[in-house]
Amino acid sequence: MSLNYTFLIPFLILLPPIVQSLSTSTTILSHTKDHTLHSIIQQLCINVENPELCLSNINTERKQMPSMKHAPSSIIKAGLKSTMKEVQKTIDYINRFTALSINQREQIAIQDCMELLDYSVTELGWAVEDMERVQNGSSSTHHQGNLKAWLSAALGNQDTCIEGFEGTPGHVENNIKASLNQVTQLISNVLTMYTSLHSVPERPFHRRNNNRRNRTRGGNFPEWISKEDAELAMSAVDARGMHFDAVVALDGSGRFQSIVDAVNEAPNYSTRRYVIYVKRGVYKENVELKKKKMNIMLVGDGMGETIISSDRNFMQGLTTFRTATFAVSGKGFIARDITFRNTAGPWNHQAVALRVDSDHSAFFRCSIEGYQDTLYAHSLRQFYRECSIYGTIDYIFGNGAAVLQNCKIFTRKPLWFQKVTITAQGRKFSNQNTGFSIQNSYVYATEPTYLGRPWKLYSRTVFMQTYMSNMVQPSGWLEWFENFALNTLYYGEYRNYGPGAALAGRVKWPGYHMLRDATTASFFTVGRFLDGMSWLPATGVTFQAGLST
Numbered sequence: 001m002s003l004n005y006t007f008l009i010p011f012l013i014l015l016p017p018i019v020q021s022l023s024t025s026t027t028i029l030s031h032t033k034d035h036t037l038h039s040i041i042q043q044l045c046i047n048v049e050n051p052e053l054c055l056s057n058i059n060t061e062r063k064q065m066p067s068m069k070h071a072p073s074s075i076i077k078a079g080l081k082s083t084m085k086e087v088q089k090t091i092d093y094i095n096r097f098t099a100l101s102i103n104q105r106e107q108i109a110i111q112d113c114m115e116l117l118d119y120s121v122t123e124l125g126w127a128v129e130d131m132e133r134v135q136n137g138s139s140s141t142h143h144q145g146n147l148k149a150w151l152s153a154a155l156g157n158q159d160t161c162i163e164g165f166e167g168t169p170g171h172v173e174n175n176i177k178a179s180l181n182q183v184t185q186l187i188s189n190v191l192t193m194y195t196s197l198h199s200v201p202e203r204p205f206h207r208r209n210n211n212r213r214n215r216t217r218g219g220n221f222p223e224w225i226s227k228e229d230a231e232l233a234m235s236a237v238d239a240r241g242m243h244f245d246a247v248v249a250l251d252g253s254g255r256f257q258s259i260v261d262a263v264n265e266a267p268n269y270s271t272r273r274y275v276i277y278v279k280r281g282v283y284k285e286n287v288e289l290k291k292k293k294m295n296i297m298l299v300g301d302g303m304g305e306t307i308i309s310s311d312r313n314f315m316q317g318l319t320t321f322r323t324a325t326f327a328v329s330g331k332g333f334i335a336r337d338i339t340f341r342n343t344a345g346p347w348n349h350q351a352v353a354l355r356v357d358s359d360h361s362a363f364f365r366c367s368i369e370g371y372q373d374t375l376y377a378h379s380l381r382q383f384y385r386e387c388s389i390y391g392t393i394d395y396i397f398g399n400g401a402a403v404l405q406n407c408k409i410f411t412r413k414p415l416w417f418q419k420v421t422i423t424a425q426g427r428k429f430s431n432q433n434t435g436f437s438i439q440n441s442y443v444y445a446t447e448p449t450y451l452g453r454p455w456k457l458y459s460r461t462v463f464m465q466t467y468m469s470n471m472v473q474p475s476g477w478l479e480w481f482e483n484f485a486l487n488t489l490y491y492g493e494y495r496n497y498g499p500g501a502a503l504a505g506r507v508k509w510p511g512y513h514m515l516r517d518a519t520t521a522s523f524f525t526v527g528r529f530l531d532g533m534s535w536l537p538a539t540g541v542t543f544q545a546g547l548s549t
Contacts, residue, residue: 027467041075047196048189057082071198076190083186084124090179091117097172104317106172109164112321113176114158119329119357119379120187124152124532145433145531149359149401151191152432153379158184159428159456160378164319175260188429195431196248244299245274250281259298259308261288268292272449278338281306286312286325289358293330300338301386301475303367313344313351320373324355333358334539335366342370346392346415352376356400362541363387370395371412377402381530385541392447394424397455401434403526405544407441411449411471418446421478423452425459435460435490437524440548445471445500451493454485454511462492462515462524467549471501477507486511494521522547 045054058079094113103109127150134143158180165173246262247254254277256262262276274297280301287308289296300306310325312318326340333356344351353370359380367388368375374391377400384404389396392414396404410418422443427434436452438461443449449472452461477491489511493503503514515521526532527545536543 043190044072044075044193044196048192050185050189053182053185054079054189057086057189072193073131073135076193076197077128077135079186079190079193080124080128080131083183083190084121084128084386086186087117087120087124087183088358090183091121091327093179094176097176101172103168105319106165106168108317108319108322109168109196110172110176111159112164112319113161115181116161116321120154120157120183123154124187126150127154130371145534146235147194148191148431148433149381151187151194152399152401152429152434153357153359155184155187155429155432156379156426156434157190159399159426160321164321166319188431191402193429209429243275244277246276247279248276248283249279250283251279254279258285259283260285263287263289263293263296264291266296267501268294270295273297273334275299278306278308282307282309286310287327288324289328289330289333291329291331291357293328295332296330297334297336298338299336302337303339303365304412305339306337307339307341308323309339309341309343311342311348311351313342313343313348315344320350320352320376321355321378323350323373324352324376326353327355327357328361329357331361334364334541335362336364336541337366339367339369341367342374344371346412346418356380356382356398358382360535360539364535364537364541367535371414373397379434381535383526383530383532383539383541383543385472385534385543386421391422392420393418393456394421394453396422396436397424399424399426399428399432399434399456402529403437403439403524403530403532404441405439405526407438409438409441409443409449411445413447419478420447420449421451421453422449423461424455424480425452425461426456427458427460428456430458432458435462435524435529437462437464438466439525439528440544441466443472443498443500444467445469447471448473449500451476452482452491453490454491455480457485457488458490459485459492462490462494462521463496464492464494464515464521464524466496468496468500470499472498474502474505475507476505477509492521492524518547 041055041058048054058075060082091114094110097110101110127147130143130146142221153180162177228421246256248256248259248262250257259278266274269292275297278298278300308326312323314323340354342351342353350373351370353374354368355376355377355378357380362383365386371391371392372393374395375389377398379400382400382402384407386406388408390410390412390414409422414420423436425436443466451463486509491511492513492515494515522528525546526543532543533545
């Protein structure tokens with residue numbers, strides 16, 4: 001049977017205009033979407049320091065993402081990816097200088113730069129992954145804290161790179177500095193965009209967590225700690241009966257006689273806690289846990305019993321970053337009942353005992369001993385509980401977000417021309433989440449002592465509910481150089497006590513604050529400043545989430 005198609009002729013005649021109309025509509029829709037996306041990008045870039053670079057950075061990545069969603073999170077993710085590529089290019093560029101330098105400190109500084117920029121790539125990568133989880137519907141309760149922490153750290157690494165060239169001829173430094181300017185600006189742009197999207201004021205912490213923060217299970221640990229983690233924490237109070245993955249002993253009774261060897265044998269990127277027990281003794285070595293050594297726990301026999309000691313210092317031709325007796329970069333590090341010591345003395349300038357770049361790291365009953373630049377809280381979120389810190393000049397310094405709780409801070413005798421300053425916090429950009437909070441602690445100053453001085457423009461440090469001996473100077477704080485940062489820093493004191501805590505003679509700088517209310521002070525507590533409720537319970541380390549009542 002034959003079919004008659006004559007009835008389709010009118011429709012076939014009309015088909016070209018219909019197709020053309022559909023094509024035109026699709027084009028208009030596409031242009032409308034492009035215009036909308038462009039408008040969102042422009043709006044996000046409007047408040048950054050360098051809008052042109054911001055637009056160029058995102059549009060470069062946008063060309064490789066044709067299906068890019070019309071959402072601020074997608075735009076920020078594009079900015080992150082493009083910035084990661086730029087950082088990697090800069091690493092390749094800096095690597096060229098390795099063979100061109102004959103100056104020891106310069107060569108070390110070049111290696112530092114490559115390692116620090118590699119940190120930045122990793123931190124930006126974490127931010128991209130977290131942004132993708134948010135886009136896929138993951139709860140955003142802790143994402144804001146994560147992204148700000150990682151971007152803040154990535155932003156600070158370039159400064160540390162350049163600081164390493166102090167005392168070098170300068171030619172290599174100038175070339176590398178120029179290459180880092182764009183990287184710094186790109187990361188700053190992304191952090192500014194992200195901050196502007198999440199600038200809704202937070203509710204006071206104590207209103208949100210008041211019913212949970214003081215409830216504990218046996219051993220003084222919060223009740224929401226898992227049974228396994230609580231048992232691990234309790235057994236770590238002394239070493240007996242605890243399961244260890246590795247044992248270090250100078251007398252040969254363990255598998256290792258060196259901490260470095262035990263660390264090197266530890267698994268890379270471990271997702272479970274890997275515990276290394278270090279028996280009593282003085283271990284004269286420099287230990288470095290690279291970023292791939294994650295979730296490692298180091299347990300000693302107590303402060304003054306298990307001691308890691310070295311004398312690396314600036315006068316040996318090293319960068320400050322590289323002088324650390326013990327340095328840790330891997331996520332989730334825990335140390336307890338150990339002494340970290342640098343014996344270089346006050347005459348050898350910068351000499352770090354402990355350097356920390358480990359996010360979600362915790363130190364419990366540790367002694368950190370040195371003179372100038374003892375504790376380098378370099379970057380990311382760190383918690384110190386019942387630790388002792390000794391030093392002379394800027395001996396708690398860096399640009400991490402660190403809370404010291406129930407710690408003892410001791411002064412040592414400096415050289416005759418030096419002034420004792422406890423902190424030198426290095427926050428350089430106002431959007432960084434970094435700063436030092438010293439809470440429920442004890443300042444046992446036996447030399448004329450200042451609480452801190454502003455190392456960088458937005459330096460941020462607070463002392464809360466802390467005892468201060470009479471050698472804390474009436475002015476409390478010291479200038480870095482003339483009027484530098486006095487308007488932009490944030491220094492605060494809240495309900496401190498003792499003969500050195502009187503506020504009447506304190507500095508009158510615009511950036512200094514006598515904190516009067518708990519709502520403001522609670523911002524600097526573990527629960528809010530470190531987002532501690534999301535990670536500290538699992539460490540098994542005792543902590544107080546809010547203010548003392």
